[in-house]
Amino acid sequence: MTKDNMLKVGSNEMELVDFRIFRQMGDEIYEGIYGVNVSKVREIIRMPKLTELPGVPEFIEGIFDLRGIVIPVINLANWMSVITPESIKEKDTRVIITEFNNILIGFVVHDAKRIRRINWKDIEPASFAAGTGVMDGSKITGVTRIEDDSVLLIIDLEAVVQELGLYTPDHGNFPKEEYNFNGLVLLLDDSLTARKIVKEALEKMGFQVVEAQDGQDGLVRLEELCEMYGTDIGKKLKLIVSDVEMPLMDGFHFAAQVKDDERFNKIPIVFNSSISDHFSEMRGKDAGGEAYLVKFDASTFYDEVARVVRAHVH
DSSP states (O other): OOGSSSSSSSOOOEEEOOOOOEEETTTTEEEEEEEGGGGGGEEEEEEEEOOOTTSSSSSSEEEEEEEEEEEEEEHHHHTOOOOOOTTOOOGGOOEEEEEETEEEEEEEESSSEEEEEEEEGGEEEEEGGTTTSSOOOEEEEEEEEEEOOEEEEEOOOOHHHHTTSSOOOOOOOOTTTTTOSSSEEEESSSSSHOOOOOHHHHHHHOOOEEEEEEEEHHHHHHHHHHHHHHGGGGHHHHEEOOOOOOOHHHHHHHHHHHHOOOTTTTTTTEEEEEEEEHHHHHHHHTTTOSEEEEEEEEHHHHHHHHHHHHHHHH
């Protein structure tokens, strides 16, 4: 990716790899349209020769060696409990190699179509999926309409990792004597699970936590806090911790709005995201973030939050 092709910080846009999963329902074959953030995709390859693993869930196809790295391969159709048509041949499938939470995983898909650039404001939260009847809403993070009024679902790949047991949030050993803070932290994340984990960590450090579910909601919370504390908001609100991928308004666009507002632009921002690529870290800094953390390394989280807050003591 060249610098010219990178999304402008604060543009509130994302790029998705559009891929397809075909479903057999009676005599009919339906094409499911799905997406994953380009920032999480390393490459897309043809199905490699896999080594099967005994005693694993049926959606795990096996493992293979990619240039010295052993990667597990997940059959997305099986994970989503989709019956794959017999006409879908193995030779036609693709494997999307992803990296997030510093973990490499391959996902088998039936076809990979294109890259789509979509504005986050056009992506509805996952709760909207309940009305689509397409699949279990708990397995997706967002929904958007594309051409021909088709629905594209953004898959919650982190949920796969959690089911595999490859990723379990670690609160770590908490050295209470080192972290004795006070004041407020504004926490933005569209995932209830993620908010719960981060909120508990921040409360252990002594902070009170105000929650928001996306960037738009975060701006509303800031206005409410400003009405409550007036010119003292910079003393009361010690930190903003924000996810990056959020429907309606992403973390980078939210940060750009905050840094443009003289009432809030001195409040430090820490990004806390599952996206672990270098370009996203660069974009986080360009957006005004004091730190870019990958979910959920407890010791790094505590240390970086403490460093940022102490550096901005009034």
